[in-house]
Amino acid sequence: MTLEKRYPQLTLFIREVLAQDPRPAYRKGEETGKTYAVWLHDFNVRWRVTDAGFEVFALEPR
Secondary structure, eight states: OOHHHHSTTHHHHHHHHHHTOOSOGGGTTSOTTOEEEEEETTEEEEEEEETTEEEEEEEEEO
16 A cells, blocks of 8 residues: 555645644754654654755655
8 A cells, every 4th residue: 555545644744744843942943954853643754944944855654
């Protein structure tokens, strides 16, 4: 079963979570490039802040 079939709303869910800027409060406003991770469903979503917004660079299964 493909990821899209198993988790049909995963992409939208990740976008909505990252739109809330889940970085620690003391990191907000810092320069771009630092990497972060957050567990969502069965995945560790690894992401970074870029000038254009957020970039997910890894989706690691639990």
